[in-house]
Amino acid sequence: MNAVRLPTQRLAARARRPLWISCEGINGVGKTTVTRALAARIGERCLLLDELTDQGKETLPGRVIAALAAQGDVFLRTGHPAVETLALLALKVRETERLAGRADVPEVVLEDRGLDSVAVYQAAILGAHQPENDPRDVARHVLATMTPWRHSPDATVLLSGDHRQCTQRFAQRIGRTLTARDVQIIECVDALYADLAAAEPGRYRVIDTTGRPVEEVVAEAALVIEDVARQKETDHAA
Ligand SMILES: Nc1ncnc2c1ncn2[C@@H]1O[C@H](COP(=O)(O)OP(=O)(O)OP(=O)(O)O)[C@@H](O)[C@H]1O
Numbered sequence: 386m387n388a389v390r391l392p393t394q395r396l397a398a399r400a401r402r403p404l405w406i407s408c409e410g411i412n413g414v415g416k417t418t419v420t421r422a423l424a425a426r427i428g429e430r431c432l433l434l435d436e437l438t439d440q441g442k443e444t445l446p447g448r449v450i451a452a453l454a455a456q457g458d459v460f461l462r463t464g465h466p467a468v469e470t471l472a473l474l475a476l477k478v479r480e481t482e483r484l485a486g487r488a489d490v491p492e493v494v495l496e497d498r499g500l501d502s503v504a505v506y507q508a509a510i511l512g513a514h515q516p517e518n519d520p521r522d523v524a525r526h527v528l529a530t531m532t533p534w535r536h537s538p539d540a541t542v543l544l545s546g547d548h549r550q551c552t553q554r555f556a557q558r559i560g561r562t563l564t565a566r567d568v569q570i571i572e573c574v575d576a577l578y579a580d581l582a583a584a585e586p587g588r589y590r591v592i593d594t595t596g597r598p599v600e601e602v603v604a605e606a607a608l609v610i611e612d613v614a615r616q617k618e619t620d621h622a623a
């Protein structure tokens with residue numbers, strides 16, 4: 386396993402906040418697999434933030450997610466999308482507040498699904514309730530609303546892939562058949578990610594996973610992190 390080569394000086398000490406990399410993409414594209422492999426490569430300098438849906442049932446996020454998933458929908462939907470969006474955003478703010486309160490600030494934070502996930506999924510879900518609003522505007526609005534509360538990540542690794550294959554893997558993992566409407570949401574999410582990535586090419590790094598083994602995807606993502614870390618050092622020195 387190749388280590389990720391980061392500058393030798395503590396990144397967090399110099400910048401006062403960790404190098405923050407979020408990993409995004411549609412269901413089943415490989416985010417969890419890739420972020421876990423990257424965290425293992427970076428080692429103890431890295432804190433891996435599990436996605437909200439992977440947090441312990443006894444935690445506050447776990448309890449909120451359980452409530453939002455209680456109706457058995459594959460998405461976090463109970464019929465009140467605006468409230469659900471605000472609840473999910475509040476959990477993401479809580480995550481950063483808790484991190485800021487830690488004595489041992491990590492050098493690198495690797496986030497499996499960040500704010501962009503909330504923006505695109507909730508925009509797609511809200512779109513079904515409010516056809517008069519363009520989901521692209523809603524996604525941008527959600528992100529803009531969060532500006533006073535949370536920094537943008539230093540980089541967002543967007544894993545793209547064949548959505549049929551990803552959806553199949555997702556359906557297999559959860560042991561369910563997705564409805565045509567579920568698939569429509571995933572397609573909408575895919576397009577919304579592409580739209581955000583095009584609007585912010587400096588932050589988004591798109592990695593196409595189609596037909597590529599996990600190791601190759603991880604190696605490319607590791608290069609992105611090295612590049613962003615170097616860039617941060619250069620900016621800091623300037
Ligand atoms: N590049 C790849 N090629 C083949 N299979 C892959 C690849 N990446 C991940 N997988 C497999 O696809 C499945 C889904 O991967 P993973 O859980 O990492 O995706 P995810 O994006 O985190 O999904 P979700 O959004 O549902 O949490 C896993 O079984 C994983 O082993």
Ligand SMILES: Cc1cn([C@H]2C[C@H](O)[C@@H](COP(=O)(O)O)O2)c(=O)[nH]c1=O
Pocket residue numbers: 412413436438459460461462473498502503504506507
């Ligand atoms: C952030 C967020 C997520 N969702 C959906 C997207 C997925 O279907 C699940 C997350 O689980 P997975 O393990 O990543 O597949 O929740 C949502 O509906 N709304 C959101 O804001």
